[in-house]
Structure formats: C-alpha cells, structure tokens
Amino acid sequence: MAKRYWLVKSDPATFGLAELAASPERTTRWDGVRNYQARNHLRDDMQPGDGVLFYHSQSDPPAVVATAKVVGAGYPDPTQFDRKSPGHEPRAKPDQPVWYAVDIQLDEVLGRPVTLSEMRDEAGLRQMVLLRKGSRLSVQPVSAAEWRIVIALGSRRPGAGKGKVRAES
C-alpha cells in the first residue's frame, strides 16, 4: 500500500513535542483516542512508514511543530482495560477491544512551527480536514500535496516571504 499521511493533535499541556522528544527511541504509544472515526484510522488505515504531522492544539499559537512516522500497525489500546485509567472502557474485553492505538516515532522537528492561521491562508490547504469548520477529529488524513506544502512552509526561514514558496537567489 502506498504511503499515507496523517495529522495527530496533541495538547502540549498534557503531552507535546517535548514529551515525544524525550520518550525512549523518541517513540510513544498514541493512545487514549475515544472517537470512532479516529479509532477506525488507528485500527484500519495507519501503516508502518506513514507520515504524521504532529500538531499542537490549545496552544498559542496552534501549529504543526514536527513530523513523526507510524512505526507499527494499530493494536488494542491497553488503557481501555485498565480500571484506573480515565480511558477505561467497561464494554471492552481483551478479545473484543473497542479502542486502538498506534506507535509513532518523532522524525523531524520543523524548522519553524506552521501555524493554524498560516495554513488557513494557504490556497493549497483549503481542503485540509484540520481547517474545516468545527473539525475536532484528533487523528485525521492528510493528502500528499497537503503534506508537501506544510513541510515546505515549516522548512522555510522565518521572514522569507509570504504566500507561495519560491526560489531564492
């Protein structure tokens, strides 16, 4: 299957880029997701090697701050079986899990954060799930074209111009 791209939201007050970077092997289990649409992506769609935009929500400013990669297929989220976890799921049985997780590994910290408002200004990102009104999906697909644009914006030096990425002399 072709490589796919994703965006995951994280609240840096809980677990952000700093925590991801400090994780063993810069890898963490992306668990605690309790939304069926996001669950389906975790369980059915995300594959090792897929690219992940790591987004800080509820932050000032909200922004994509890094890339990561999926390092394994989805598997049952163990926190659903833990009675003491806020993610505990009474309906789940070990052989009938409800929620899923994937492991992701930090790839590269962007040269600079790509902010939400900046993405809104980019014509090529107009269809991005993140930018849709009322979008709350915490694990969402990103097209290859959207990925390229965000990466290009994030690798540019600050103040290198507005609008389209262009060659410099």
Add this chain to the structure above:
DNA sequence: GCCAACGTTGGC
C-alpha cells in the same frame, strides 16, 4: 428513531 441534554474539544 427522534431529539434534548450533556460533556468535551479547541480556537479565540
């Protein structure tokens, strides 16, 4: 099956 009420997300 409908829909009001509720809890949560997340930008501002």
Add this chain to the structure above:
DNA sequence: GCCAACGTTGGC
C-alpha cells in the same frame, strides 16, 4: 473565560 460545534447518551 467564552462559546460554537461536535459526539454521545438516554428518555420517550
């Protein structure tokens, strides 16, 4: 802190 939008729950 506010509030719009969303997803889920539960009464009927």
